[in-house]
Amino acid sequence: MNDIQKRVTASFNAQGLMTTLGATLSLVADGEVHIEVPYSPHISQQHGFMHGGAVGSILDSACGYAAMTKTPAGSEIVSVEFKINFVRPAIGDRFVAVGKVQTAGKLLLVSAGEVRAYTGNDYKIVALMQATMMNVQK
Amino acid sequence: MNDIQKRVTASFNAQGLMTTLGATLSLVADGEVHIEVPYSPHISQQHGFMHGGAVGSILDSACGYAAMTKTPAGSEIVSVEFKINFVRPAIGDRFVAVGKVQTAGKLLLVSAGEVRAYTGNDYKIVALMQATMMNVQK
Amino acid sequence: MNDIQKRVTASFNAQGLMTTLGATLSLVADGEVHIEVPYSPHISQQHGFMHGGAVGSILDSACGYAAMTKTPAGSEIVSVEFKINFVRPAIGDRFVAVGKVQTAGKLLLVSAGEVRAYTGNDYKIVALMQATMMNVQK
Amino acid sequence: MNDIQKRVTASFNAQGLMTTLGATLSLVADGEVHIEVPYSPHISQQHGFMHGGAVGSILDSACGYAAMTKTPAGSEIVSVEFKINFVRPAIGDRFVAVGKVQTAGKLLLVSAGEVRAYTGNDYKIVALMQATMMNVQK
Numbered sequence: 011m012n013d014i015q016k017r018v019t020a021s022f023n024a025q026g027l028m029t030t031l032g033a034t035l036s037l038v039a040d041g042e043v044h045i046e047v048p049y050s051p052h053i054s055q056q057h058g059f060m061h062g063g064a065v066g067s068i069l070d071s072a073c074g075y076a077a078m079t080k081t082p083a084g085s086e087i088v089s090v091e092f093k094i095n096f097v098r099p100a101i102g103d104r105f106v107a108v109g110k111v112q113t114a115g116k117l118l119l120v121s122a123g124e125v126r127a128y129t130g131n132d133y134k135i136v137a138l139m140q141a142t143m144m145n146v147q148k
Numbered sequence: 149m150n151d152i153q154k155r156v157t158a159s160f161n162a163q164g165l166m167t168t169l170g171a172t173l174s175l176v177a178d179g180e181v182h183i184e185v186p187y188s189p190h191i192s193q194q195h196g197f198m199h200g201g202a203v204g205s206i207l208d209s210a211c212g213y214a215a216m217t218k219t220p221a222g223s224e225i226v227s228v229e230f231k232i233n234f235v236r237p238a239i240g241d242r243f244v245a246v247g248k249v250q251t252a253g254k255l256l257l258v259s260a261g262e263v264r265a266y267t268g269n270d271y272k273i274v275a276l277m278q279a280t281m282m283n284v285q286k
Numbered sequence: 287m288n289d290i291q292k293r294v295t296a297s298f299n300a301q302g303l304m305t306t307l308g309a310t311l312s313l314v315a316d317g318e319v320h321i322e323v324p325y326s327p328h329i330s331q332q333h334g335f336m337h338g339g340a341v342g343s344i345l346d347s348a349c350g351y352a353a354m355t356k357t358p359a360g361s362e363i364v365s366v367e368f369k370i371n372f373v374r375p376a377i378g379d380r381f382v383a384v385g386k387v388q389t390a391g392k393l394l395l396v397s398a399g400e401v402r403a404y405t406g407n408d409y410k411i412v413a414l415m416q417a418t419m420m421n422v423q424k
Numbered sequence: 425m426n427d428i429q430k431r432v433t434a435s436f437n438a439q440g441l442m443t444t445l446g447a448t449l450s451l452v453a454d455g456e457v458h459i460e461v462p463y464s465p466h467i468s469q470q471h472g473f474m475h476g477g478a479v480g481s482i483l484d485s486a487c488g489y490a491a492m493t494k495t496p497a498g499s500e501i502v503s504v505e506f507k508i509n510f511v512r513p514a515i516g517d518r519f520v521a522v523g524k525v526q527t528a529g530k531l532l533l534v535s536a537g538e539v540r541a542y543t544g545n546d547y548k549i550v551a552l553m554q555a556t557m558m559n560v561q562k
Contacts, residue, residue: 026192027199030168040183054164062227063208066200089200090394091418093231093507093554095534097527112552113511118366118420120509120552122536136409138526139532140507140554142367142418144394228532229556231369231416231507233396235389250414251373256504256558258371258414271415276388276396278369278416280505280556282532301507302468303475329442337441338503339484343477365476369507 013083018043018075021086025071033068037074041111043075048104060100062137065107069094073121077143080114083146085087087098090118092141100136102127109139119143127137151221154214156181159224163209171206173213174258179249181213186242186251198238203245203263207232207277209258210247215281218252223283230279238274239266247277257281289359294319294351298361301347305413309344311351317387320353324380336376338413341383341401345370345415348385349397353419356390361421368417374411378403385415393418427497432457432489434499436511439485447482449489455525457489458491462518475512475550479521479538479539483508486523489537490555494528504532506555516541523553542561 011019016036022028022035028045031053037044045068047053047060055061072129078087109123121141126133149157153176160166160173166183169191175182185191185198185207193199197269208230247261259279262269287293291314298304298311304321307329313320314318321344323329329340346368353362385399397417425433429452436442436449442459445467451458459482461467461474469475484506492501523537535555540547 011166022196024194026189026196027202032188036150047175051164052168056159056162058164061163061205062230063201063205064165066230067199070201070204071199089234091233092200092204092365093229094499095229095554095556096227097529097532097534111548114265115511118511120511122552122554135527138536138554140509140536140552229505232421233395233416233418235391235394251411253373256373260414260416273389276398276416278371278398278414280371299471300470301475302465302472303478306466325475328444332438334436334440335479337439338506339477339481342480342484342506343475346477365510367507367509368476368480369505371505373505376562406554418538 013090014079015055018078023086027067028071031064031067040079041076043072043109045072045107049102060105062096065100065137066094068107069109069123069125069137070141072107073123073139073141074143076109076111076121077119080111080119081145084148087148088146090142090144094137094139096137098134098136100127102129104128136144149253151242152176152210152217162199166209169202169205178217179214181210181247183210183243187240198243200234203230203238203275206245207261207263207275208279210245211261211277211279212281214247214249214259215257218249218257219283222286224286226282227283228280228282230277232275232277234275236272236274238265238266242266255283290355294354298351303343306342307340316355317352319348319385321348321383322380325378336381338372341376341413342370344383345385345399345401346417347411347417348383349399349417349418352385352387352397353395356387356395357421360424361423364420364422366418366420368415370413370415371415374410374412376403378405380404390407393421426495428493433493434537436489441481442485445481454493455490455539457486458522459486459521460518463516474519476510477516480508482521483523483539483551486521487537487553487555488557490535491533492521494525494533495559498562500562502558502560504556504558506553507509508551508553510551512548512550514541515541518542518556530560
């Protein structure tokens, strides 16, 4: 792992919620992070689909860690706010949140992302996010 | 319980994620719903505070169920989208998501809400949401 | 006028767009600002109602100036982002944007607001906003 | 002009605000619409840059008309809500709002877009939007 992968992984592993949801980091690249979670009833809403809050949780983390890849060592990322559209029921075997940095200022960064619901090797986009992140010095 | 409390409670109890987060319904009134969760490390972010995704999950549900109180029997509520600001670190003993309906159209409803982080009997607002909900006939 | 009213008024009067829209400041109080505009076809959308962009413009300014009332002399307010719901067609004689500060950090502030469409002395809410503002030192 | 270009152009020309801002349609393609406006002090904020409300107005219209290109004849598009980030001061000779459809349901569509501030032939992105549009039958 390179330095940024180490920083992101260390922070991700410290997020109790990601373990609770069953989420894992599947990509950490410059400006882009993927977080994956298998379907499970313990993250469902009332019809058994993945809950919008769980969808938002992995996508918020993916957008935040994508932003972290644009910051120097010693920087933390805080979510200022995010906006998420739920465009289809979150039905699938597994879900991949893809977060990408759109613009990176010194203090504020904007990430955008989507959650892909996979059935086998096919996926449909179930959610779209636009998020504001802040670079905070530890 | 009156009819709307029964409808909201039945739907809430079917949300696997709410059980996973440790959340309970603490108020169901006309146009307003509260959802409460005690602090626990299994819903944390990397510093041990409540994860923004967990904050968003209970507030999304509170805003959605607040909208449901304005719909006739047989209606379901689907989250079209929400926007959430994280205004302080989510540090506290317990967290109460308060969702209130702002405007109720036949098809689309707008809810707003906040998450209150309690330390003993005092609380601070840690998040603010504005959400669009859709009334769907079963 | 007190100092904060002078600061807000001076900045408002320098906004060319507000003049173009026919907007005026109608209230500047601690944490709350109102901006008013009469209906005119030159701010319309395709059906002759007030355009959502014009609705958003006066509400963004009201939310921003509400934030300014919470900052010391020498501070400027910049809109980081806003989210606006259009809840009814913007039909009326005149429109009043009401912006209120919700939380005021040193760097970031969150305002919320609504646009009221008046027909005579009655009004209906036509839009709801939640906005993030940044305090910038000149 | 093809049919969809005729529908978008007719609606755009009926928007009084677009004329007031000095905006013109510069592209109408399947799923993508561009709206352009030259810089002018009459659309400025207090420092002389383009006002965020004007930025949002052309981008809201671009996102809405992009959605219209995905609807059958006889459909109208209404903005349900939008969220916009202002990522740089809107400084330039001219501004191009680019709206693109992301997902197109029968009732609700999600568009995303950006505003590009041009100085000569170079541009910088100054704003990013994610918007929910509704298909309404006339």
